[in-house]
Structures are given as structure tokens and as C-alpha cells.
Amino acid sequence: MTEVSVAEEDKAATGELVVLKSVNKHFGALHVLQDIDLTIARGEVVVVIGPSGSGKSTLCRTVNRLETIDSGTISIDGRPLPQEGKELARLRADVGMVFQSFNLFAHKTVLENVMLGQVKVRKADKKQAEDKARALLDRVGVGAQADKYPAQLSGGQQQRVAIARALAMDPKVMLFDEPTSALDPEMINEVLEVMQQLARDGMTMIVVTHEMGFARSAANRVVFMADGRIVEQAAPDQFFSSPRSDRAKDFLSKILHH
Template structure:
């Protein structure tokens, strides 16, 4: 039937979907009935006050946090519970953390090539060629032979982005990637993220960087008290937020 074909086509464009997701930490209701779709090539920026559930939601997408109820799908497939399937699932969902999480005893090149070689089965030659391309792309090609301790925070974060890209994930999650950086390093990392957005990378970005949200987001998700309060394009959200909670938040950050 024509409507079924149309539905299948529309669903194929959805990379991440959260359906009625709830999460508790003891008595704290961290996520409340979260419903969200992220389309292929879309940049979704998640804003909200501290403690609103932004990072928790981000971490549930690749199952770093389990959920109490609801469902999360990536490219139409539900999250596996455990084992090899979950391991494979996580290779398809890139993650960039606040604290970089690089292996201190390995060079930057080794950090970027390790997972493609061990998990994807790439040859050393192919993995290193791709890694050097990615390190050049994020602006730290000259640091391939350095160790994490020899890099600035911004360089380390860009290395972490290259590492995530090396797995060719379906979506990359950014959990406040600039929160530990000085202003100059922050701008370097945001420039890299803007370049990814321009290349059509599917991204979910938890951040406090309003300039990035304004210029790069296709959609703003505003959260408070574990719930999604608003979902709007940047122009609408920043110029005419529909909720008092969002208006109060924007007043405080400005």
C-alpha cells in the first residue's frame, strides 16, 4: 500500500528514537516520558539547567545508563540487552565525553586506530591511513605520534572526536564536550564540531555553548526536571520560547 511505503521511507530517515523513556536514580526521577526522534544528518542540541537530565538522556542512547521503561532504537533496531550484540551496538554510536577518555599509554595514532583494528577488523595500514586523514581533518595531524599528556585539552578532545569518527558511527553523542576546556580550546573544538555538522554528521550535542546551538543546531531540545519542555528550531527557541521555564533559562545564560 502507498501509505506503508511512505511510512517505511520516513522511518528509514530516523537514526535515533526514544519512546516513552523513564529513568530513576533511587527516588530521583531523572527522565520522564522522553520521546525524541533524531533524523539522519540532523544536529540536535540539548539545552537546559544543570540536573535537567540532559547528560543522562545522552548516556541512555548508547546504554551507558540503562532505562527503567520505554524503548530506544538506533537505525530502527532496539538496544540489545547484553553481550556481543550490545558491544556491536555501541560501535555504531560514537561518544565524546567531557574528560576525553584517551588511553594515556598509547600515542594519539594508536588511540584512533585501536578500535577499528580490534573491532572492525581493519588492517593496520588501512586503519592508520584513515586515522591520519581524520587527525588532519580535526587539525591535529602533526600530533599523531604524541601521547595524550603532551596535548592540550582542546587537542585531546579533537583526538577523541577523531577516534569516534574512525568507527564510522551512525550518530555521535557529545556530552558537554567543552566544559573542561579554556576559551581558546573551546573555540577549536566547536570549530571542529561545526565542520562535522556541515558534512552532514548526525549529532546529539549536550552543551552550554549558546553560540554553537544558535549557529549549528537544526533543532533545539530544552529539558528541565527530567522532561523535554520544548523542541524547536534555533530561531524560534531563542527569539520566542514557548515556556516560562525556557524564558527563565535564556535570561540566566544571557
């Protein structure tokens, strides 16, 4: 066991956690992902932005194979994504996902939502799972809501529970698929603060978002997508102050005006 973990540490040093190579995907006639090459290093926070329909959500969902791809390869921590089955389930447990519509389990309490994956997938002891769940709920600031059902919480609270639920699995990487797009404006910040804290703690994150403030302050790299392609990627300062492509200039001029 120790040897294995040492080997994994070595791999950690090499740094490439998520690697997409010439990934293509079609939705019928629509070519949503066109030759996507993207490498995300351990501890890196990558923000994916772009106009709607550019394929950024689809890209995010291919990383844990909620969307299948037509060609290309995706590997996580050196292992290519397996076919649907037990193997894939095991890999998904290492990839946290936060959805636009929260998707908390409606028939379970907040606490149960955060415990379920630990108990059923990680086979953790119930008591330990509960302690960890409560600690995580405190960390995202919803500890007092533990015994309520998701529907009794505000959107911002639900999304923070969803983040805690994903963190409970000790993921290697976290995917955020427009985590604040379904929130009322006054609730966006409470979720972004949790994400910013997570980024500071060194979590590897892929974030699809329209929140340019978050991209500026928390991202190591901004990936700009349009029409199924990665048009441009750069450090946030560079991207927002002097974008190279016309497509990005056009996009930024539209969103940064108000």
C-alpha cells in the first residue's frame, strides 16, 4: 500500500491531473466540441467562459463522463476514463461535481445528502461520515440547516450544501457547471466565497461560469470557448486587459459594459 501511495505522490509531482486530447462530440448535426485539447495541473483553478451554446458546460460534463465523447481521450490522474460501469463509478467518486440546478437529493435531509456518498460509495462508518458531514456543512456556513430538507433552503444555501456533498468524497478535482447561474443576485457571493476559499486551499477546479469577478480573483487560467472550440487561454489579468482574439474582444465588450 505504501509503495502505491508513494508512486501516486510521484505522479502528483508531475502535475497533470486532467488531460483532454483532441476531444470531439456531436449532438446530432451540431459539433459541440471540436478538437479540444486541455490540460489541467494539480492545484490549478481553470475558469471556462464563453457565450452560451459554446460547449463549455458540455466540456465540463465530459470530464466525469456524464456526457460521452465521440473521439479523443480524457484521462484523470493518468488513467483514461473507462466505460460505464463499476470502474467508472469509482473514478467519478474522485471527481466532485456541482450543478447549476444544485440537484440535492430531494427526499434526504441536508445532513443525509452529505453523508450518503461517504457511506454508500466510500463505505465509511456512519458516525465518522456524520462528523465529517457536519464539519463540512459548518465550513460552507450551513451547519445550522443540517436537519432540514433541501426545499426548505434558499438557493445559495442549497448550492453550498451541494459543494459540501461533493467535498465529502475527498475529490481530486472539482467541476463546477455554472454554479451561480440559477441563483438570485444576493446569493451569488455566498457561493463564490466558498469557491474562492476552496481555490485558496489548493483544490484543483474547473469552473464554468459567467462570473468574471471570480475569474479575475480566483483563476490561474481563463479558457475562452466559442462555437465548440477553445479560442484562447491565458492568465486572467492578461485575458481581461488584452484579449488576443476578436471573438474574445467581442464577448468581453458585451459583458463588461454593465
